[in-house]
Amino acid sequence: xxxxxxxxxxxxxxxxxxxxxxxxxxxxxxxxxxxxxxxxxxxxxxxxxxxxxxxxxxxxxxxxxxxxxxxxxxxxxxxxxxxxxxxxxxxxxxxxxxxxxxxxxxxxxxxxxxxxxxxxxxxxxxxxxxxxxxxxxxxxxxxxxxxxxxxxxxxxxxxxxxxxxxxxxxxxxxxxxxxxxxxxxxxxxxxxxxxxxxxxxxxxxxxxxxxxxxxxxxxxxxxxxxxxxxxxxxxxxxxxxxxxxxxxxxxxxxxxxxxxxxxxxxxxxxxxxxxxxxxxxxxxxxxxxxxxxxxxxxxxxxxxxxxxxxxxxxxxxxxxxxxxxxxxxxxxxxxxxxxxxxxxxxxxxxxxxxxxxxxxxxxxxxxxxxxxx
Amino acid sequence: xxxxxxxxxxxxxxxxxxxxxxxxxxxxxxxxxxxxxxxxxxxxxxxxxxxxxxxxxxxxxxxxxxxxxxxxxxxxxxxxxxxxxxxxxxxxxxxxxxxxxxxxxxxxxxxxxxxxxxxxxxxxxxxxxxxxxxxxxxxxxxxxxxxxxxxxxxxxxxxxxxxxxxxxxxxxxxxxxxxxxxxxxxxxxxxxxxxxxxxxxxxxxxxxxxxxxxxxxxxxxxxxxxxxxxxxxxxxxxxxxxxxxxxxxxxxxxx
Numbered sequence: 001x002x003x004x005x006x007x008x009x010x011x012x013x014x015x016x017x018x019x020x021x022x023x024x025x026x027x028x029x030x031x032x033x034x035x036x037x038x039x040x041x042x043x044x045x046x047x048x049x050x051x052x053x054x055x056x057x058x059x060x061x062x063x064x065x066x067x068x069x070x071x072x073x074x075x076x077x078x079x080x081x082x083x084x085x086x087x088x089x090x091x092x093x094x095x096x097x098x099x100x101x102x103x104x105x106x107x108x109x110x111x112x113x114x115x116x117x118x119x120x121x122x123x124x125x126x127x128x129x130x131x132x133x134x135x136x137x138x139x140x141x142x143x144x145x146x147x148x149x150x151x152x153x154x155x156x157x158x159x160x161x162x163x164x165x166x167x168x169x170x171x172x173x174x175x176x177x178x179x180x181x182x183x184x185x186x187x188x189x190x191x192x193x194x195x196x197x198x199x200x201x202x203x204x205x206x207x208x209x210x211x212x213x214x215x216x217x218x219x220x221x222x223x224x225x226x227x228x229x230x231x232x233x234x235x236x237x238x239x240x241x242x243x244x245x246x247x248x249x250x251x252x253x254x255x256x257x258x259x260x261x262x263x264x265x266x267x268x269x270x271x272x273x274x275x276x277x278x279x280x281x282x283x284x285x286x287x288x289x290x291x292x293x294x295x296x297x298x299x300x301x302x303x304x305x306x307x308x309x310x311x312x313x314x315x316x317x318x319x320x321x322x323x324x325x326x327x328x329x330x331x332x333x334x335x336x337x338x339x340x341x342x343x344x345x346x347x348x349x350x351x352x353x354x355x356x357x358x359x360x361x362x363x364x365x366x367x368x369x370x371x372x373x
Numbered sequence: 374x375x376x377x378x379x380x381x382x383x384x385x386x387x388x389x390x391x392x393x394x395x396x397x398x399x400x401x402x403x404x405x406x407x408x409x410x411x412x413x414x415x416x417x418x419x420x421x422x423x424x425x426x427x428x429x430x431x432x433x434x435x436x437x438x439x440x441x442x443x444x445x446x447x448x449x450x451x452x453x454x455x456x457x458x459x460x461x462x463x464x465x466x467x468x469x470x471x472x473x474x475x476x477x478x479x480x481x482x483x484x485x486x487x488x489x490x491x492x493x494x495x496x497x498x499x500x501x502x503x504x505x506x507x508x509x510x511x512x513x514x515x516x517x518x519x520x521x522x523x524x525x526x527x528x529x530x531x532x533x534x535x536x537x538x539x540x541x542x543x544x545x546x547x548x549x550x551x552x553x554x555x556x557x558x559x560x561x562x563x564x565x566x567x568x569x570x571x572x573x574x575x576x577x578x579x580x581x582x583x584x585x586x587x588x589x590x591x592x593x594x595x596x597x598x599x600x601x602x603x604x605x606x607x608x609x610x611x612x613x614x615x616x617x618x619x620x621x622x623x624x625x626x627x628x
Binding site for chain 2: 008009010011013015016017018019020022
């Protein structure tokens with residue numbers, strides 16, 4: 001127990017503890033910078049406007065991003081070189097959805113060569129209109145605000161509607177998590193330097209003992225997810241009455257905490273101790289089937305316990321071919337019934353396996369193309 | 374104890390701070406803001422296991438002041454990497470006051486250096502996070518807030534004297550307070566169970582031990598990566614300063 005009379009120089013424990021109690025309900029997170037806005041705002045806007053019929057077909061839909069009020073002085077070149085670069089960068093990305101994004105600081109000018117600052121919305125409107133974008137459909141995406149404002153006929157019209165908006169972690173939007181897991185497989189689990197160097201060639205082991213495989217993946221994945229998104233906390237091995245949750249993605253949003261459960265399991269052909277020389281034993285099909293079903297049950301069970309928005313499970317299939325496809329079919333069927341997102345990842349062992357997968361993918365894409373024709 | 378660094382390292386440090394202010398949306402910073410940012414960067418970076426560039430600061434009436442940083446900042450202006458506007462002479466303090474911003478050339482140089490060196494990239498990331506945290510709570514950058522800082526607010530040091538926050542004494546109260554805030558904040562998660570699994574490990578060995586695996590299996594150089602969870606200590610500390618400021622205001626109003 002920490003004494004409340006203890007102090008850190010001029011700071012007392014009591015004051016420090018009291019300050020934690022003043023943290024807003026939306027929590028604190030990594031600060032939102034223009035750098036991040038450039039990469040993230042698109043998905044955030046998409047998420048915020050998922051129920052809004054966006055005029056995507058229009059060639060220029062302008063999204064204004066206002067940062068929080070900061071000490072900033074409007075200078076002769078307030079549409080500065082740096083922000084101009086950002087505008088260009090984001091325009092490139094936004095070309096995918098035929099949008100444009102203009103990054104503006106609320107009290108720092110509206111992207112125009114002017115000494116004036118634009119504290120009022122009407123001033124921003126005039127400035128944007130002067131740029132020839134006044135009649136483009138517009139979304140006002142205000143950082144640290146709880147609403148987005150949609151101007152369907154452009155900012156010049158003044159007609160607008162407000163929609164609730166909450167900044168959520170990237171990993172919680174759409175299929176980002178699934179894509180991230182796929183990328184993790186491609187760049188780590190199935191990468192030549194990944195498996196061969198880390199999984200097999202480790203000190204004291206000729207290979208990873210089967211009991212440790214899931215843990216190794218879990219630790220690696222945990223770090224990979226952190227690198228993808230620093231906006232959420234990735235917690236691991238959370239004990240609960242039903243067992244231990246492998247990974248819990250936790251993100252504070254204006255609407256409250258948002259949680260996603262992610263369970264992992266590995267399917268293997270052989271189980272063996274630390275040294276391969278000590279012998280290996282075949283893993284029966286029934287054991288793999290039990291694992292495949294168990295991961296779905298765990299995810300389902302932990303979802304309710306942690307009041308998670310989503311339960312996800314990932315099966316790493318490391319079995320040597322030929323494999324029994326029924327294991328996957330049964331677990332997928334159970335996942336479907338329990339509304340668990342189950343993804344199966346095939347871990348390739350040899351270069352030959354990898355080549356075969358590539359060829360299969362290529363053939364599949366060719367057949368898709370010919371089918372379309 | 375902080376090791377002496379050549380001045381080019383300090384100049385790189387300055388570019389990182391000014392670049393971070395740009396990325397946070399505040400392209401131009403005043404002299405006073407700049408020195409305060411530099412102070413918090415140096416005082417709080419050790420809370421996430423990264424070194425500070427310097428660990429001594431002059432206690433001035435207008436807040437923290439680093440004469441050597443000002444010297445290098447002026448030389449960066451001369452080199453065309455930083456630009457200054459509205460330069461004024463403050464006769465009462467016998468100093469110049471200006472508004473600084475990094476130029477495009479300076480930004481390119483800072484990015485180039487950061488991308489080429491792993492350790493510097495970590496520092497760059499931490500400084501960006503730190504500057505963003507304080508710029509998103511501007512009240513934490515006021516002189517009044519600085520006087521409530523754990524190091525700076527100590528009555529034992531008078532104005533005009535130098536505060537040692539790790540150069541010789543090894544004591545950095547702001548760092549310790551930030552760490553304290555972070556660890557206590559973690560325990561306040563509204564999870565249905567005790568969040569035992571929240572790992573605050575920052576080294577490969579700690580992570581390996583927690584995970585029950587060999588250190589060689591830890592995939593990334595975790596000890597060289599600023600954990601984003603720990604990065605939240607910057608935000609918590611900025612929030613603490615604002616909280617104290619509000620406390621002081623209410624006391625003043627009440628009086």
